[in-house]
Amino acid sequence: MIDAPKPTNVTANRIMQVMSITWSDGHQSMYSFSLLRHACPCAECRGGHDKMGAEPDPGVFALPDEDSPTTHLSSIEGVGAYALTIGWEDGHHYGIYNWHYLRALCPCPECRS
Numbered sequence: 001m002i003d004a005p006k007p008t009n010v011t012a013n014r015i016m017q018v019m020s021i022t023w024s025d026g027h028q029s030m031y032s033f034s035l036l037r038h039a040c041p042c043a044e045c046r047g048g049h050d051k052m053g054a055e056p057d058p059g060v061f062a063l064p065d066e067d068s069p070t071t072h073l074s075s076i077e078g079v080g081a082y083a084l085t086i087g088w089e090d091g092h093h094y095g096i097y098n099w100h101y102l103r104a105l106c107p108c109p110e111c112r113s
Helices: 033-038 058-062 099-104
Strands: 007-013 018-023 028-032 073-079 083-088 096-098
Touching: 007 073, 018 033, 028 033, 028 099, 033 058, 033 083, 083 099, 096 099
Parallel strands: none
Antiparallel strands: 007 018, 018 028, 073 083, 083 096
16 A cells, blocks of 8 residues: 655745645645635534535635735644644634645645646
8 A cells, every 4th residue: 555645844934825845755735825724624614514524625726815814824733643733813723634635735737637
């Protein structure tokens, strides 16, 4: 069985409002903070536990970027060896973005095709 790619480096640029992940297979993903917030995987943002899933809602890729406290990053923390949790300036900090979810959320043309 082939292991799923895992991050080897994660950086966040608050000025450019972008988080970058370099994966163990060499791929690099660049996420706008807006995309990350629009795709928050918590039950509140997804509309309840019955709407939770391993894949992001495809509609998040069509949403416009925002510049507001909801999309201003306040913190990023590792969750064990499997995920990140992101805190936002509006106080929201409930989403756990696991590696599979983040890789599926990669907005690059290669991953979106």
